[in-house]
Amino acid sequence: MIGPHLDAGYRTALAILRDPDQAHDAVQESAFKAWRKLHQLREGKPARPWFLAIVANQCRSERRRHWWSVIRMPEVETGQLESQSDSLDINRELAKLPREDRLALFLYFYLDLPMEEVGAVLGMSAGGAKTRVYRAAKKLRPGLEMD
Amino acid sequence: MDELRPEIRAAFEKEQAGLAPSAALRRNLVEAVAAQPRPGRNFQWVAVAAAVLLAILVVAGLMSTRLLARHANVNSPFASGAREATPVAGDYGPPPTGVNLLYVHDPDHASWLIAYDWSGQPRGTVKLSQPMPGMQMAPDGQAFLSAPPAKGGTVQFFDRLGQSISTPGTVRYTGGIWADDNRHLCSVVQDPNTLVYTLVTQQAGEAARPVADVAQDSNLGQTGVSIAACSFVHDQAILVRTTVASPSELWVISVSTGKVLSHHTYLAGQLVSVVASSDGLYVAESSSRNSGSLAMNSADSTVYRRVSDWTVVWTRPATEAVLAFSGDDSLALVSTAPLVSGQASSLATIDLRTGNLIWHDQGTATFGWFLARSGGTDFALWYRTGGGQNLTGDILIVHADGSVSKLPRPYQPTW
Numbered sequence: 001m002i003g004p005h006l007d008a009g010y011r012t013a014l015a016i017l018r019d020p021d022q023a024h025d026a027v028q029e030s031a032f033k034a035w036r037k038l039h040q041l042r043e044g045k046p047a048r049p050w051f052l053a054i055v056a057n058q059c060r061s062e063r064r065r066h067w068w069s070v071i072r073m074p075e076v077e078t079g080q081l082e083s084q085s086d087s088l089d090i091n092r093e094l095a096k097l098p099r100e101d102r103l104a105l106f107l108y109f110y111l112d113l114p115m116e117e118v119g120a121v122l123g124m125s126a127g128g129a130k131t132r133v134y135r136a137a138k139k140l141r142p143g144l145e146m147d
Numbered sequence: 148m149d150e151l152r153p154e155i156r157a158a159f160e161k162e163q164a165g166l167a168p169s170a171a172l173r174r175n176l177v178e179a180v181a182a183q184p185r186p187g188r189n190f191q192w193v194a195v196a197a198a199v200l201l202a203i204l205v206v207a208g209l210m211s212t213r214l215l216a217r218h219a220n221v222n223s224p225f226a227s228g229a230r231e232a233t234p235v236a237g238d239y240g241p242p243p244t245g246v247n248l249l250y251v252h253d254p255d256h257a258s259w260l261i262a263y264d265w266s267g268q269p270r271g272t273v274k275l276s277q278p279m280p281g282m283q284m285a286p287d288g289q290a291f292l293s294a295p296p297a298k299g300g301t302v303q304f305f306d307r308l309g310q311s312i313s314t315p316g317t318v319r320y321t322g323g324i325w326a327d328d329n330r331h332l333c334s335v336v337q338d339p340n341t342l343v344y345t346l347v348t349q350q351a352g353e354a355a356r357p358v359a360d361v362a363q364d365s366n367l368g369q370t371g372v373s374i375a376a377c378s379f380v381h382d383q384a385i386l387v388r389t390t391v392a393s394p395s396e397l398w399v400i401s402v403s404t405g406k407v408l409s410h411h412t413y414l415a416g417q418l419v420s421v422v423a424s425s426d427g428l429y430v431a432e433s434s435s436r437n438s439g440s441l442a443m444n445s446a447d448s449t450v451y452r453r454v455s456d457w458t459v460v461w462t463r464p465a466t467e468a469v470l471a472f473s474g475d476d477s478l479a480l481v482s483t484a485p486l487v488s489g490q491a492s493s494l495a496t497i498d499l500r501t502g503n504l505i506w507h508d509q510g511t512a513t514f515g516w517f518l519a520r521s522g523g524t525d526f527a528l529w530y531r532t533g534g535g536q537n538l539t540g541d542i543l544i545v546h547a548d549g550s551v552s553k554l555p556r557p558y559q560p561t562w
Contacts, residue, residue: 008245010168015159018151019164027168091158109155112243112270144148 001041002034002051009055009109012121015106016059018101026062030055049113049120056103056121093140101136108133153240156271159306160241210236241308247520248288249527251558260309260561261398262288267544267552272308281470284522285329285559286425286474290351291561292332302332304351304438312351326499327376328426328560329521332403333377333384335361345374345385356409359405361398370395375430383408384422385430393435393480394421397452409457414444415464424472425519428454431469431479438468451479451499459501470494471557474522478505478547486514496526496545506549515540518562528558 009030013023015027033054037040041050077144078123100122108129119129236256242248242262248270257278262271273291281294291305304312323334324561325471331350337343337371350357362372365488375397376385384405388396394417399408401437413421419438434446449469451461452550467481477499495507508514512530519526524547531540539557546552 005245007168011244012162014166018162023166024168062494090154091161093161094158105155106159110159110243111479112246118529134148137148137155140155141151144151 001038001047002031005029005048005051008048009051012052012055012103012106012111013059015110016056016103017062022062026058027055030058033058046117046120049117050112052107052113052117052121053123090140097136097139101132101139104129104132105136151236156240156243158559171438178341196385224426238274238507239269239272242273242288243290244307245289246270247523247543248284249518249542250282250284250288250291250561251281251542251554252561254556254558258449260284260291261558263554265520265523265527265544267554273307275305275309282561283376284324285325286327286518286562287329289329292351302349306351314349314352315354324374324377325349327427327521328379331377331379332372335372335374335386337364337372338389342366344386346374346386346405348400348402355527358384358402359400359407360394361400362388366532375421376427377402378425378427381427383427383454385427387421390415394418394432397421399427399431409454411457417444417446419468422469422471423454425477425521426476429460429472429476430454431472432464433468434459436465437482449481461502464498464503467495467497471517471519471526473524473526474520475524478524478526480513480517480519480526480528480545483507492530496549506545506551511540516560516562518560527560529562532557 008026008032010023010037012072013026013030014020017023017026025036029079034051037054041047094105097105104118104122107113107121108115115133119126119134123127124132134144138142156467157521166185201391215318237253238259242500247265249265250260250273253272256274258275259271260273260282262273264270268512279293283292283294285291289307291307299485302314303490304314306312323332324339325331326333326348328452332349334349334529336345341472344359344361346361346365347355348358355549362370364370370390372389373533374384375387376383378384379402382401384402386398386399386400387394394413395415396413397411399410400406401408413432416435418432419435420433423428423432429451431449431451432446433449436445437449446465448465449460449463449467451463452470455459462482466483466487468480468483469479472481473496473534478501479497481495481497482493483495486492491510491512493510494514497503498505508528511530513541515529515531517526517528518531526545528543528545529540530543531538538559541558542554542560543552544552
């Protein structure tokens with residue numbers, strides 16, 4: 001049941017964790033959790049957002065679990081990148097976004113999930129997800145208007 | 148907001164490039180998970196859920212009359228008005244991953260392929276380094292192969308972004324179909340010296356694998372053996388031998404071992420065609436009466452069989468010739484009159500469970516070819532509008548409710 005969504009799960013984990021080994025571990029752990037929670041997936045409910053929500057939660061846990069090491073060995077991220085160039089490269093702007101904003105954009109624009117499924121993964125309504133996606137996109141393009 | 152889609156998608160695509168999941172990810176995970184004991188269930192929530200559900204049902208029941216009235220007349224089973232999709236602009240950015248896509252050649256850019264989803268909306272553009280002859284998309288649109296127009300050329304595989312995949316050995320194209328895993332090409336190759344037909348499978352990055360020698364001709368060109376289905380999911384391929392324009396033999400072969408699982412024969416002139424579902428679970432034997440044949444052996448009806456036990460599961464009038472099963476085996480695309488080149492076709496989709504007619508065409512255009520949505524219920528139909536070397540034509544997507552989406556301009560398909 002979750003087999004067809006493993007690739008999307010891995011890519012989602014990679015978008016959050018930005019480390020292929022950690023993403024593999026996260027999607028593997030998520031597959032175990034999904035198996036254990038299979039009874040929670042009610043008949044007729046789509047498996048994809050349910051599984052991706054498990055992946056996203058697993059990645060959040062991973063981030064929390066590694067927080068102490070992040071404090072000890074801080075990642076060199078946006079500050080250094082900014083000093084290299086002032087251009088408004090969208091890659092750089094994306095990298096600077098909070099992870100939940102990146103996740104919202106990733107689910108909607110890259111995985112092409114409908115807003116209902118984006119909301120299911122993020123744990124909010126479709127309307128809430130649309131607002132989250134819009135606000136995140138507006139950080140990339142300040143003049144952007146919601147459709 | 149959606150105008151940002153190509154840019155954002157390209158940015159994520161760049162970020163994820165080169166970090167694709169390992170090929171063994173799925174297999175390893177499935178094996179690891181399958182080895183886990185199935186946990187016991189906690190049914191404490193059932194009582195609470197039942198109470199909530201009961202309340203919802205009561206409310207829903209009270210509202211149902213209004214809801215039903217609101218939704219009436221939305222899905223007419225014979226709807227003929229096509230929903231026109233958004234007009235084409237050109238570059239739609241990298242195609243999304245994990246979405247079933249239909250690819251067509253961009254009439255304005257010889258090396259571009261435009262991806263549409265199955266609702267008829269443009270979703271991405273693949274830009275090849277150069278125009279490739281005979282580009283064929285995998286049924287899910289997540290891979291391609293370039294098959295030269297003439298048999299004997301070299302097959303080249305491409306990933307979903309149009310990047311060529313290095314494949315060992317020189318692979319001579321001899322025709323074939325994509326397997327139901329959307330990754331393997333399955334072909335029947337005839338050795339010109341021994342006249343033996345061999346089933347061969349191959350996927351991108353790997354050498355071709357001979358699976359089984361199937362049959363042999365006593366003289367060159369006496370018969371032909373083609374592949375009707377190739378399922379890696381169900382481990383079986385279906386091969387059909389045609390003798391003088393009529394199916395004469397059928398084999399069911401394990402693609403993993405090459406073992407012949409079953410073999411069946413037909414009388415000369417009994418059938419006009421045998422087609423199989425993409426998962427290899429069903430075959431449809433179309434009576435030769437559909438082709439106007441008055442042969443003594445003509446089958447009385449067109450029948451659908453379950454391959455596993457060869458029982459007839461559906462019987463339909465002999466006037467219906469089956470062109471394809473839907474990806475989930477619930478529908479069939481049929482022709483209710485012989486398909487004659489240059490003449491308008493008469494196509495229909497049938498619900499196999501009920502026998503109901505879901506959709507039929509207007510009988511005004513010449514049918515070219517079709518694609519069944521991988522694992523789904525939609526059919527994409529290509530009607531030729533250009534003549535001669537012009538391979539563009541209108542593309543309709545026929546949905547399971549009988550509604551139709553039409554792509555915004557004529558295209559040459561990649562299926």
